[in-house]
Amino acid sequence: MAIHGIHHIAILCADYPRARSFYTTVLGARVMAEHYRAERDSWKLDLALPDGSRLELFSFPAPPPRPTRPEACGLRHLALAVTALDAEIARLAALGVACEPVRVDEYTGQRFTFFADPDGLPIELYEQVN
Template sequence: MGFLVSGIHHVAIICSDYQRSKAFYHEQLGFKIIQETYRQERDSYKLDMAVDEHTQIELFSFPDAPVRASFPEAQGLRHLAFKTTKLDETVNYLIRQGISVENIRLDEITGKRFTFFQDPDGLPLELYEV
């Protein structure tokens, strides 16, 4: 029997400014809030948001969390990619939200179009057209 996984449940992100990142992911990107929890003993928020019916983002705030080691080629998670069937419309939406988006590129291996933008802490986020 192999590794019994059916998909990705969530991606966890630690932010530097909770209110700013909450506004970015919820208000600007439109992810639905499932639950918001303040953990007093940790002075920390945990915000669960639905990306779609199968995938969530957990947004955490921790006092004095270290900054990202380097950008963008530090070891560990390189970027988070969101799939879209309407890349041009999605890019235009982000631009209208005041979010800077790189030029659309073509994946030389798959022939698919993609682009990158950043969250408020500089986390690289990708839009990948499927």
Template sequence: MLNLKKLHHIAIICSDYERSKKFYIEVLGFTIVQEVYREERASYKLDLALNDQYLIELFSFPDPPPRPTRPEATGLRHIAFEVTDVAAAIQQLQAKNITVEPFRVDEYTGKKFTFFADPDGLPIELYEI
């Protein structure tokens, strides 16, 4: 047994660094922990936190290949964040011109949830707690 403690971070490669940086900071509310430019890779690495918890590494690379990101594609299905009010979160995202699916209800828990996408189409879920 590995004795894992918790999720440390999620690494995301984006196609347009400035657009994704703006999305994760201005739309989702992440804060910058550290931003570095790695000249040998022609790549930025942006460490982001949510509520003072380090969660996401956002990378830029020259011409990254596209990857299927629909929820049913092989690999990472989506990332999910807890919210207290899905309907209010949907309204806030729509006010920023973010397309959001209508909320659904989890058949097992009775909780509301919805999906939207980051600038590269990575599915993001909001799950009401």
């Protein structure tokens, strides 16, 4: 096997218009493609991030809630790299998105925080400097 990176991360949402707005307006992901799949009563939204990675946002009727946060089995959280953590926290706050207190990674010394998407999925902002 010759893995050379992550192609995409798939996220299931309960309220498609709300989640679409969050990922495009609040996080600034660019819409690549959007499809309604009538046979599944489901939306699929392909989103691009600035580094070339992708998010896939799916909706399905009545998905079960996430069991716990963040220690549920499966995807623990989505981590997004930023260069100016304080500026991003302020930008999110202006949009009504609350972030947890900033912490420092004990191994790398880098700062990070968490906030949640509209369905409670933990999203981490990880400050990468040099």
